Amino acid sequence: MINLGIIGATGSVGSSVMSVCRAHKDKIKVVALAANSRSEKLLNLAQEFNTKKIYTYEHDGAAGLENLAVDPEIDHVVFASSGTSAIMALCSALKADKNISLANKESIVVAGEWVMKLIKRGDQLRPLDSEHNAIWQCLHGENKNFIEKIYLTASGGPFRNFNACDLENVTPEMALKHPVWAMGAKITIDSATLMNKGIELIEAMILFGVNENQVDALISPGSFIHGLVEFSDGSVKLLGANPDMKLPAASCLFWPDRYMPDEIFKRPEYNCKELKFFEPDENKFPCIKIAREVMKLKGVYPAVLIGADEIAVKKFLERKIKFTEIPVLIEKTLEACDLKTPSNIQEAISAVEWARVKADELA
Secondary structure, eight states: OEEEEEETTTSHHHHHHHHHHHHTTTTEEEEEEEESSOOHHHHHHHHHTTOOEEEEHHHHHHHHHHHHHHOTTOSEEEEOOOSSTTHHHHHHHHHTTOEEEEOOHHHHHHHHHHHGGGOOSTTSEEEOSHHHHHHHHHHTTOOGGGEEEEEEEEOOOTTTTOOHHHHHTOOHHHHTOOSSOOOOHHHHHHHHHTHHHHHHHHHHHHHTTOOGGGEEEEEOTTOOEEEEEEETTSOEEEEEOOSOTHHHHHHHHHTTSOOOOTTTOOOOOGGGOOOOOBOOOTTTOHHHHHHHHHHHHOTTHHHHHHHHHHHHHHHHHTTSSOGGGHHHHHHHHHHHOOOOOOSSHHHHHHHHHHHHHHHHHHO
16 A cells, blocks of 8 residues: 655646546545646545544645655655756655655756755655656666766647747737647746746756756647667667556556556557647747757756746746746846855755845846
């Protein structure tokens, strides 16, 4: 029996995790749930899974998340929330030797230097995002010294075929309609600008211990291939699956076993799959170019990127800037940065907050 704690239980990724738990009540006990606020959805989940321990960031703060992370009744913690609020809880869970399923990009991009050092054993930290999960699975049994290149795929978002003029007129309503995935507003906008893929490149570099030249992105409109690894002998391993977050969630929870019951299993239709890959257009979508530059700069810049992007997306959703001005505001914030390289997690988190304030001033 897996004794599970879930941070971010009511979000899009959390909902996929809960679906796996629902289908496997004989294998998973949901000991604790955490979300941003005490919503009806959270209370309903607690009732459904007979979960007695509920935490909300709004009421309990970071301390509540840390209580969940170190709870002796829990042996596996899922981090499905967004933002930086759960970074310290992640560190505490690793120190307490919990298994971790991680779908929180910010924790690695902002604090990866310190988080990765806390991993005690192989597969203790299991990437839950579909692309990083694919790479993680491709690398099992491989010598990482022979990695030539890691490729993360992207659908290209709703504006892949738009021209520059079309992009000037993109509205929040248009950007919130992702062609493949159902996600929260912030990550949906990031997917439309390709900043989500840029952030994922930084995350992959840190997660898999490679340099910036060994990580790249490919547009794969079918969203069947989630990640590829090219090795030094010219061979390529890739992972394909239907675009369904329940699959990487189940792989993380049950690794190395694979369980997917009939009620949520959908067999891939191989005869309908076209494997086509394109390079992202960095002229139309400069966010991914900005992220690549941050990969080279390292230091404080990944944290600043996270904070600046949060505000740029917020301003766009509030109709205060255009879609095409999102990368402009992020770049201005990065250029204004004179912070030193963080020497600890708190300084890295503070850099995120500095970037939020600075981006708000520059908007």
